[in-house]
Amino acid sequence: MKILENLNEKQREAVLKTEGPVMAIAGAGSGKTSVLTRRIAHLIFDKSIPYQNILAITFTNKAANEMKERVETLTGIYAKDMWISTFHSMCSRILRKHIEQLGYKKTFQIIDDQDTEQLIKSLLKKNNYDIKMFNPRQLKSLILKTKANPDYLEGIEEPVKSVVKEITSKYTNYLFESNLVDFDDLLLLTIRLFKENTQLKKYYNDLFKYVLVDEFQDTNNVQYTLVKELVGAHNNLFIVGDEDQSIYAFRGANIENINKFKKDFPDYHIILLEQNYRSTNVILQAANSVIKNNRSRIEKSLYSTKKDGEKITYYKGVTARDEVEYIATTIRKKVRKGYDYNDFAILYRSNATSRQFEEVFMQKQIPYRIKGNTSFFKRKEIKDFTAYLRFIINPNDVFSFMRIVRVPRRGIGQKTIEKLIDYAAENDLLLDEAINSSENCLSTRRSNKLKDFSHLIETFKEDLSNLSFNEFVDQVLDKSGYVTMLKKDDKGDVRYENLMEFKSYLAENETLYKKLDKEEMLVYILEDVSLKSEETAEDIEDAVSLMTLHSAKGLEFKEVFLVTVEMNMFPLGRSMSDPREIEEERRLMYVGMTRAKDKLYITNANMRQTWGETRHNLDSPFFLEIPKEYIEEEGYNKLISRSTQPKVNANSKRKTFLNKRKSNLDDYEENDLNKGDKVSHAKFGDGVVISIVGDQCVIAFKKPHGIKKLMKNHPSIKKK
DNA sequence: AGGTCTTTCCTTTTT
DNA sequence: GGAAAGACCT
Numbered sequence: 193m194k195i196l197e198n199l200n201e202k203q204r205e206a207v208l209k210t211e212g213p214v215m216a217i218a219g220a221g222s223g224k225t226s227v228l229t230r231r232i233a234h235l236i237f238d239k240s241i242p243y244q245n246i247l248a249i250t251f252t253n254k255a256a257n258e259m260k261e262r263v264e265t266l267t268g269i270y271a272k273d274m275w276i277s278t279f280h281s282m283c284s285r286i287l288r289k290h291i292e293q294l295g296y297k298k299t300f301q302i303i304d305d306q307d308t309e310q311l312i313k314s315l316l317k318k319n320n321y322d323i324k325m326f327n328p329r330q331l332k333s334l335i336l337k338t339k340a341n342p343d344y345l346e347g348i349e350e351p352v353k354s355v356v357k358e359i360t361s362k363y364t365n366y367l368f369e370s371n372l373v374d375f376d377d378l379l380l381l382t383i384r385l386f387k388e389n390t391q392l393k394k395y396y397n398d399l400f401k402y403v404l405v406d407e408f409q410d411t412n413n414v415q416y417t418l419v420k421e422l423v424g425a426h427n428n429l430f431i432v433g434d435e436d437q438s439i440y441a442f443r444g445a446n447i448e449n450i451n452k453f454k455k456d457f458p459d460y461h462i463i464l465l466e467q468n469y470r471s472t473n474v475i476l477q478a479a480n481s482v483i484k485n486n487r488s489r490i491e492k493s494l495y496s497t498k499k500d501g502e503k504i505t506y507y508k509g510v511t512a513r514d515e516v517e518y519i520a521t522t523i524r525k526k527v528r529k530g531y532d533y534n535d536f537a538i539l540y541r542s543n544a545t546s547r548q549f550e551e552v553f554m555q556k557q558i559p560y561r562i563k564g565n566t567s568f569f570k571r572k573e574i575k576d577f578t579a580y581l582r583f584i585i586n587p588n589d590v591f592s593f594m595r596i597v598r599v600p601r602r603g604i605g606q607k608t609i610e611k612l613i614d615y616a617a618e619n620d621l622l623l624d625e626a627i628n629s630s631e632n633c634l635s636t637r638r639s640n641k642l643k644d645f646s647h648l649i650e651t652f653k654e655d656l657s658n659l660s661f662n663e664f665v666d667q668v669l670d671k672s673g674y675v676t677m678l679k680k681d682d683k684g685d686v687r688y689e690n691l692m693e694f695k696s697y698l699a700e701n702e703t704l705y706k707k708l709d710k711e712e713m714l715v716y717i718l719e720d721v722s723l724k725s726e727e728t729a730e731d732i733e734d735a736v737s738l739m740t741l742h743s744a745k746g747l748e749f750k751e752v753f754l755v756t757v758e759m760n761m762f763p764l765g766r767s768m769s770d771p772r773e774i775e776e777e778r779r780l781m782y783v784g785m786t787r788a789k790d791k792l793y794i795t796n797a798n799m800r801q802t803w804g805e806t807r808h809n810l811d812s813p814f815f816l817e818i819p820k821e822y823i824e825e826e827g828y829n830k831l832i833s834r835s836t837q838p839k840v841n842a843n844s845k846r847k848t849f850l851n852k853r854k855s856n857l858d859d860y861e862e863n864d865l866n867k868g869d870k871v872s873h874a875k876f877g878d879g880v881v882i883s884i885v886g887d888q889c890v891i892a893f894k895k896p897h898g899i900k901k902l903m904k905n906h907p908s909i910k911k912k
Numbered sequence: 913a914g915g916t917c918t919t920t921c922c923t924t925t926t927t
Numbered sequence: 928g929g930a931a932a933g934a935c936c937t
Binding site: 281376378605740742764766 | 921
Binding site for chain 1: 929
């Protein structure tokens with residue numbers, strides 16, 4: 193039978209054990225997606241379960257799409273009809289049907305994180321809070337946590353506590369009044385729906401006879417609650433996870449959920465998938481030796497059936513530019529030897545790194561694709577335009593109104609808007625009502641400007657039902673004056689092109705949803721736009737992939753470049769004072785390394801510009817945790833170790849410095865340092881040794897020094 | 913109101 | 928170094 197073909201014993205077990213709670217611990221590259229998709233196929237074909245009764249939840253759209261595709265090939269069922277989706281789009285799908293029960297309108301719109309922050313900021317200002325004192329970004333995180341769990345408030349200290357309390361309630365009301373939901377609301381409202389309507393809950397419990405959750409280690413508390421609500425009395429819950437790949441703690445992912453699962457589903461069955469099919473032995477061993485430095489983990493023994501393979505190449509560039517050029521040249525060379533550009537991926541810690549690669553690759557004409565970065569749908573012009581669309585659908589969407597009423601400028605300013613909003617609030621009017629009677633609070637001239645704007649939107653509404661999307665978009669852009677505005681903007685050309693791309697995106701969807709009326713159609717499309725932040729970038733067939741480590745999860749490439757592997761970049765500077773964050777960064781390193789099938793490169797640079805300042809970062813402690821036997825060095829480090837005589841001349845200061853370090857080392861007395869030892873340092877004071885690798889050690893000093901990587905035998909370190 | 917000059921903050925990571 | 932918010936001018 194095709195479904196079980198090429199599976200090992202454990203994988204087979206994970207596919208066949210369909211009844212009751214099952215937890216599969218799936219190490220990197222252990223064929224997790226295969227197991228998930230084949231399990232679905234097995235349920236459908238061998239167990240004759242109608243596909244509607246299966247719910248598969250993933251975290252990212254990418255994962256959902258991949259699963260859909262693979263299930264489609266395996267079963268021949270049109271995956272669009274199946275419940276294979278992210279947490280958020282699943283909830284959105286449920287809410288579109290039932291949200292009216294909670295007092296929202298069916299046409300609710302989803303606002304993204306940026307919008308949330310923006311909104312919180314304006315609420316703070318409006319309530320006369322100094323945003324220097326109450327940082328909107330920090331407040332946002334507190335407010336969202338409080339919204340998800342009101343108990344959270346108790347842990348906050350005054351005076352922040354009362355601000356959070358006040359703004360949380362204002363924020364929630366604002367969203368409700370404007371018929372908006374944020375990402376968390378999608379989950380929270382779904383849970384509320386199930387709690388308030390047991391019949392509905394029962395309906396979904398009966399519908400979803402089999403529930404599968406991918407990347408379980410990344411679930412947060414709300415998601416866990418939702419999963420529990422979704423699983424009915426049948427208890428057919430299958431979770432797949434790997435705590436070594438938990439990289440979303442920053443947004444509330446809670447590894448503890450694995451233990452909660454054990455408690456809540458005591459008769460669970462556990463399956464360990466430890467055989468790695470992806471990487472060479474060298475890569476896997478190296479990755480294991482990094483991840484084993486994490487304390488909070490269950491020991492796993494991943495093994496590879498592949499050969500040892502090539503050593504990991506380490507390249508230290510003289511500058512960041514040099515690092516990038518080395519990679520470009522290496523890829524070039526290999527492509528000439530017959531590799532495809534598709535074989536390569538460049539993984540970085542933060543999005544900002546991509547820019548340098550873009551520059552060099554463009555110049556050297558190396559085709560590349562960037563995942564993420566400023567997602568197409570988050571660009572200013574696209575957000576402006578979607579705000580127009582949202583306001584056309586919902587004339588009481590204050591948030592969208594505020595975004596577009598002055599873009600382009602039309603004689604309505606900040607003060608006018610404030611007066612209007614206040615007037616609406618005082619008299620308990622909806623936005624459109626307030627505009628219609630705005631002569632009561634504003635001069636006739638201003639009031640007329642507002643009414644003109646309102647009429648403009650009215651005409652758009654008519655255009656929407658009468659015209660094709662192609663014509664409609666042109667009308668909106670033209671009559672709103674947006675095109676004229678772009679003509680004066682130096683980036684106007686690019687922005688216009690993006691809008692045209694968005695136009696064809698809409699037109700494509702016009703055929704997809706042709707059963708619906710135009711407004712409904714738009715509601716669905718806008719939902720897609722909010723949830724699937726995917727780049728609609730033209731698919732270049734053969735290109736190098738550039739992406740963050742986070743978005744690389746779940747993917748694999750023949751050859752992987754892990755770049756900027758140096759202190760402050762990876763691990764990020766700010767994470768270094770918290771051991772839990774260090775561990776998360778280390779897991780990120782582990783995820784990155786295990787993306788590579790055949791060959792791994794680790795690169796960094798001796799000197800790089802950050803915020804317009806030149807900085808020298810030391811090697812990342814994670815790199816130092818890889819045993820030397822797995823590494824071969826290239827770049828100037830290699831040259832240094834070869835040169836026997838230190839030469840002093842103008843352009844070899846660096847070499848000299850390193851050589852000096854090396855030679856001085858011989859004179860030092862050996863410090864017998866071990867992990868956990870308390871030490872004192874001549875300059876940094878007291879500290880604790882976090883790890884020792886080779887002749888270097890990582891020590892955590894008291895604030896403000898933080899974590900430093902130092903030569904183990906340096907005379908300024910004294911063991912206590 | 914709106915344009916221009918100046919200052920500030922910044923970089924995690926995603927739905 | 929660069930985007931975005933704020934200050935200042937017309």
